Amino acid sequence: MDPENPxxxxxxxxxxxxKSGSSLMGKVREGSSALKERAIEEAKTxxxxxxxxxxxxxxxxxxxxxxxxxxxxxxxxxxxxxLHPAKINRDAVRYPFTWGMGGITFYLFIVLTFxxxxxxxxxxxxxxxxxxxxxxxxxxxPFGKLLxxxxxxxxxxxxxxxxxxxxxxxxxxxxxxxxxxNWCVGVVLLVLTLLLSFTGYLLPDxxxxxxxxxxxxxxxxxTPMFGSEGPFGAQLGMTPYNDVRFGLLGGSIVDSNALLxxxxxxxxxxxxxxxxFMAVHFWRIRKDGGISGPAPVMLESEMxxxxxx
Amino acid sequence: xxxxxxxxxxxxxxxxxxxAMLFLAPFFxxxxxxxxxxxxxxxxxxEEDPKLAKTHHRKVxxxxxxxxxxxxxxx
Numbered sequence: 001m002d003p004e005n006p007x008x009x010x011x012x013x014x015x016x017x018x019k020s021g022s023s024l025m026g027k028v029r030e031g032s033s034a035l036k037e038r039a040i041e042e043a044k045t046x047x048x049x050x051x052x053x054x055x056x057x058x059x060x061x062x063x064x065x066x067x068x069x070x071x072x073x074x075x076x077x078x079x080x081x082x083l084h085p086a087k088i089n090r091d092a093v094r095y096p097f098t099w100g101m102g103g104i105t106f107y108l109f110i111v112l113t114f115x116x117x118x119x120x121x122x123x124x125x126x127x128x129x130x131x132x133x134x135x136x137x138x139x140x141x142p143f144g145k146l147l148x149x150x151x152x153x154x155x156x157x158x159x160x161x162x163x164x165x166x167x168x169x170x171x172x173x174x175x176x177x178x179x180x181x182n183w184c185v186g187v188v189l190l191v192l193t194l195l196l197s198f199t200g201y202l203l204p205d206x207x208x209x210x211x212x213x214x215x216x217x218x219x220x221x222x223t224p225m226f227g228s229e230g231p232f233g234a235q236l237g238m239t240p241y242n243d244v245r246f247g248l249l250g251g252s253i254v255d256s257n258a259l260l261x262x263x264x265x266x267x268x269x270x271x272x273x274x275x276x277f278m279a280v281h282f283w284r285i286r287k288d289g290g291i292s293g294p295a296p297v298m299l300e301s302e303m304x305x306x307x308x309x
Numbered sequence: 310x311x312x313x314x315x316x317x318x319x320x321x322x323x324x325x326x327x328x329a330m331l332f333l334a335p336f337f338x339x340x341x342x343x344x345x346x347x348x349x350x351x352x353x354x355x356e357e358d359p360k361l362a363k364t365h366h367r368k369v370x371x372x373x374x375x376x377x378x379x380x381x382x383x384x
Contacts, residue, residue, distance in 0.1 A: 099337070297368070
């Protein structure tokens, strides 16, 4: 409370005046001045972004190098040295609570990486070879059909388990404080999973993949500002030969450049970015207090009792 | 109805995830609602009986006596 604030004096005067009759106006004025005070206090907080909850949800400690304790934190918070906790709360890893979906998704990613590397031995991302390589894998390579179907099945399943993992997180409220940042990392991982699925669809170079990518990239034409047919696209000089669709396909049609770009994004670009985000995701689970366990139920009657105090 | 046609469509490799979702989505929705309702029932039970609220293990699936609460995993 600022003693020199004229609004407060005014509100005090009005509070006394309230007794003499104008109670409603007095209450309104009092309420507005209290709101103003709160806004000023919050604005002061936002002057220093490091004091905000948003900042603290992303960076958990200050990184002042002069403090020796912070230097030791570099070791203590190292993800590779501390990927697994020493002890875990048994309650939090029960399948009825977690459904095991996050773990299954990660194991599917490992299966996809392993089978994907083996598939790369037999695949050439060119228009001449791509579909022939798939036929060769299906009919001539020992266990080739199994290898390809493991990769395809795991990819489909990974999209499903990622969705179910998010569903569980919503139902158990595990996205709430202090896990807001990790929820956002999870959303990025969902998008990356969908992009991996989409880029992998074109690689067999069959009709299914060709038309899926044709439809998908045609939708990119309508991107606001970056698509030639999207809002403000034409005004910003976007044409079918320089817009986002052109960038995705490496040309104006789904052809050899699109196949090569899909291959590079699918095998190198997106898995690399996804691995980094996954490391952050797992590290944050530990730093946010482990897997969110089933909390004891809150009773409304007790909450009211706390408020009265 | 030609069941063979239905099987041909349902077993096509690219339709398998859709068929899987037909079972998985309703199952996990049912499981989620079941767990949420169990939680609500426990809240009602504890609200009605304040003595129970003081003593009861306040989770839907209470930890049984004698069970270790933590698992030592590393190192």
